[in-house]
Structure formats: C-alpha cells, structure tokens
Amino acid sequence: MSKIRIQREARLPDDLRVSRALSAPHLGPRILFFSGGSALNGVSRQLKRYSYNSIHMITPFDSGGSSQVLREAFDMPAVGDLRSRLMALADETELGQPDIYALFSHRFPKEGGQAALRAEVDEMVEGRHPLTKAISQPMRMLICAFLTAFIKAAPVEFDYRNASIGNLILAGGYLSNDRQLEPVLFLMSKMVxxxxxVRAVVDRNLQLGADLEDGRQVIGQRQLSGKEVPPLNSAIRRLFLSDGKQELAAEAVPLSKRNQKLVSQADLICYPPGSLFSSVIANLLPAGVGRAIAARDLPKVYVPSLGDDPEALGLSLADQVDALLAPLLRDAGAASNPDRVLTHILCDLSTSEDATKEVTARTGLPCLRLDLTGDNPLRYDPQKLCETLISLV
Known part of the structure; x- marks a missing residue:
C-alpha cells in the first residue's frame, strides 16, 4: 500500500467548514487538547456547538485547593481539572441531565461548620438532600454509592469547606473502581x-517538579502557579515528574496504550492557552507523548496565552515555543524536526511581528497573526478560536 502526503490551503476562518460542523456536530472533528486548569473551559463550552468528538488530555498533577485535600486524604491523582472539563463539555440543555449537572457543579462554602457540611453530605447519600432527591433512579443509586464509598474512606478530620461535590463523587468512584480514574470518568461522562x-494523561498520583534559573528545585504544582504561594521570581528552566520526593525518569511514566490510541485518532492537535508549564507542558512529560504526536501527519498548533503568565516569567514567545518543544523532541528523538510535533503557532493580532519573526527565525515554524480576541484583549474569543481550529482540520 502506498502513502501520499496531501497539503491544502486553509482559509481562516473557513465558512464552509464551520457551517458543516455547526450542522452536524456529531460528525465534528476530533481536536485533541493537551491542557489543564480552567483556561480552556470557555472554549470547550463553545466547541460543543461544532463537535461532539473533541479529546481532552488533562493533567492530574494539581496540588492546590480542594483537589489537594483529596490527594492528601486518599493518595490519589488530582480530579478538579477533570471534573471542571467534564462540566464544560456536558449537555447543559433540558435534553441533557440538568439535575445531575447541578449536583456535580455544587460547591460547599469556604466558610462553614465541619459538622454541618458533613451532615449535608449524609443527606445526599440518604437521598434526602434536594440535589440528590431531584435525580431519578438508577442514576441516584449509583451516585449515592460513590458518595458512600467516599464517606467510608474519608478521615474524620477531612475538610469539607469549599469542597466540590463532583470531586467527592469522583473520589468515591475512584475508590470503588480499584483506584482507577478512567471507569468513573466514563460513567460521569455518560451521566451528564x-x-x-476527557482523560487524565496518566492515571497516577504524581507531582510536578521544576528546576529554576536561580539553581533552586521546587516540587508541587502550586509552587509554580504563584496563586497560593509567593511567586517564584525565577524562570523555570526545566519541568519534570516526581513521586513527591525525587525526579522520575520519563520512561517510568509511560503514556497508556489507550491514550496513545486517542492521539492516533485525532484530526488536529492543539497545545492551548493556559499556564504554560503546569497546564500544558505537564501533559507532554510522560514517555511516548512526543513519539505518538510525531507519528501523526496533521496540523499541530500552539495557541499561546494572552496577558501575564506567572509561570512564563521573563520568557519571550520564542522562549515559550522552545519550552514546549523541549520535552516533545526529547521523546520523539533528537533528530526530529520541530515541525513533526508542532506545525503552526496561532497568535492574536496583539502579538508583535517582531515576536513572531523571532519564533520563525529560531525554529523555522510559521506564526500566524489572526484576529482572535473580542471585547477583552487578554482573553481569546471562544467562537473565533473554535472556528479557526475547525477551519484547519
């Protein structure tokens, strides 16, 4: 069997491709995102109009907020970003499951008595709480079973303040399925x-680590973000995976065959806006990610964040592209050309021509300056970005 490589010119946006996607989203393209955090949730909500087939590899290495409380209690991967993306992609219409969506999206107040919050969870388990009472059987039974598993395993001192009920249900499902995320993610996907x-890029309880320009080494995602602890005040030189104590070799954390298959099925790969290191590059660290991407002959685009990213301290656009390429080329093989893992950088018109020219001069990769923002110049317009990505497929 012979293979040929076909290239085409793309109009951005391509009205015909956009219209086709809007008319038949169930046949929409398989756009694969390597992401985490909440930066892509607005785009994900918009993307549902164009495709029901997008693929989201999510980092499970968050070590802040309510996800960290669960990680410490159950020695499990972070589930907050996974739940958040599931909710962004859920059918929010009356034709979906609005009652289940409301429960999964419910969050306890930051201030509140522990006894009262625990009693509210008990009411949910017993079916007396309005949120669970509204859910019909057999869904209610399954959800309550997951919450029961959570309550039985939760330590007495578990902190329920600011806890997401969806996260608690995910934790209970994880414990009920031999400490595996994929079964409960599948069930929750069907429920809403x-x-x-939506998949975790790896189903393991690991931490992010980073070597800094000033010689320090830090362990833990929240150390990088600057949201819950003081900023690093030093550029990140290298990111790695850790068991919490020491660095793990990439080969010790392979991309699963099931996730490799998702990469092999994608129509376009996108490294989207978000915290550069903890939300995007974190997903590229497992062994096999670079090789799986390099094996595909399709558009592979980077959409850099707008505004200030505390994790990209002092990094130019070209430096950010270099940081993105580093783990991919290391895994794909030193002889691999950058265009095997990244074909285009999509920038807003607010990005200077000098910045884009520097990227091309350094890597040989084209940078496209497009109108991708709306009223807020620091945020991509979800519709414009979705239609641009749809047009590239």
Whole structure:
C-alpha cells in the first residue's frame, strides 16, 4: 500500500467548514487538547456547538485547593481539572441531565461548620438532600454509592469547606473502581452527556517538579502557579515528574496504550492557552507523548496565552515555543524536526511581528497573526478560536 502526503490551503476562518460542523456536530472533528486548569473551559463550552468528538488530555498533577485535600486524604491523582472539563463539555440543555449537572457543579462554602457540611453530605447519600432527591433512579443509586464509598474512606478530620461535590463523587468512584480514574470518568461522562472525551494523561498520583534559573528545585504544582504561594521570581528552566520526593525518569511514566490510541485518532492537535508549564507542558512529560504526536501527519498548533503568565516569567514567545518543544523532541528523538510535533503557532493580532519573526527565525515554524480576541484583549474569543481550529482540520 502506498502513502501520499496531501497539503491544502486553509482559509481562516473557513465558512464552509464551520457551517458543516455547526450542522452536524456529531460528525465534528476530533481536536485533541493537551491542557489543564480552567483556561480552556470557555472554549470547550463553545466547541460543543461544532463537535461532539473533541479529546481532552488533562493533567492530574494539581496540588492546590480542594483537589489537594483529596490527594492528601486518599493518595490519589488530582480530579478538579477533570471534573471542571467534564462540566464544560456536558449537555447543559433540558435534553441533557440538568439535575445531575447541578449536583456535580455544587460547591460547599469556604466558610462553614465541619459538622454541618458533613451532615449535608449524609443527606445526599440518604437521598434526602434536594440535589440528590431531584435525580431519578438508577442514576441516584449509583451516585449515592460513590458518595458512600467516599464517606467510608474519608478521615474524620477531612475538610469539607469549599469542597466540590463532583470531586467527592469522583473520589468515591475512584475508590470503588480499584483506584482507577478512567471507569468513573466514563460513567460521569455518560451521566451528564459529555460532548467529547476527557482523560487524565496518566492515571497516577504524581507531582510536578521544576528546576529554576536561580539553581533552586521546587516540587508541587502550586509552587509554580504563584496563586497560593509567593511567586517564584525565577524562570523555570526545566519541568519534570516526581513521586513527591525525587525526579522520575520519563520512561517510568509511560503514556497508556489507550491514550496513545486517542492521539492516533485525532484530526488536529492543539497545545492551548493556559499556564504554560503546569497546564500544558505537564501533559507532554510522560514517555511516548512526543513519539505518538510525531507519528501523526496533521496540523499541530500552539495557541499561546494572552496577558501575564506567572509561570512564563521573563520568557519571550520564542522562549515559550522552545519550552514546549523541549520535552516533545526529547521523546520523539533528537533528530526530529520541530515541525513533526508542532506545525503552526496561532497568535492574536496583539502579538508583535517582531515576536513572531523571532519564533520563525529560531525554529523555522510559521506564526500566524489572526484576529482572535473580542471585547477583552487578554482573553481569546471562544467562537473565533473554535472556528479557526475547525477551519484547519
């Protein structure tokens, strides 16, 4: 069998491709995102109009907020970003499951008595709470079973303040399924009719680590973000995975065959806006990610964040592209050309021509300056970005 490589010119946006996607989203393209955090949730909500087939590889290495409380209690991967993306992709119409969506999206107040909050969870388990009472059987039974598993395993001192009920249900499902995320993510996707596929890039309880320009080494995602602890005040030189104590070799954390298959099925790969290191590059660290991407002959685009990213301290656009390429080329093989893992950088018109020219001069990769923002110049317009990505497929 012979293979040929076909290239085409793309109009951005391509009205015909956009119209086709809007008319038949169930046949929409399989756009694969390597992401985490909440930066892509607005785009994900918009993307449901164009495709029910998007793929989201999510980092499970968050070490802040309510996800960290669960990690410490159950020695499990972070689930907050996974739940958040599931909710962004869920069918939010009356044709979906609004009652289940409301429960999964419910969050306890930051201030509140522990006894009262625990009693509210008990009410949910017993079916007396309005949020669970509204859910019909057999969904209610399954959800309550997951919450029961959570309560039985939760330490007495578990902190329920600011806890997401969806996260507690995910934790209970994880414990009920031999400490595996994929089964409970699949079930939750079906419960709220998720328009796409959401997976953890690896199903392991690991931490992010970073070597800094000033010689320090830090362990833990929240150390990098600057949200819950003081900023690093030093550029990140290298990111790695850790067991919490020491660095793990990439080969010790392979990309699963099931996730490799998702990469092999994608129509376009996107490294989207978000915290550069903890939300995007973190997903590229497992062994096999670079090789799986390099094996595909399709558009592979980077959409850099707008505004200030505390994790990209002092990094130019070209430096950010270099940081993105580093783990991919290391895994794909030193002889691999950058265009095997990244074909285009999509920038807003607010990005200077000098910045884009520096990227091309350093890497040989084209940078496209497009109108991708709306009223807020520090945020991509979800519709414009979705239609641009759809047009590239």
């Amino acid at each position: 009719d998720v328009r796409g596929t």
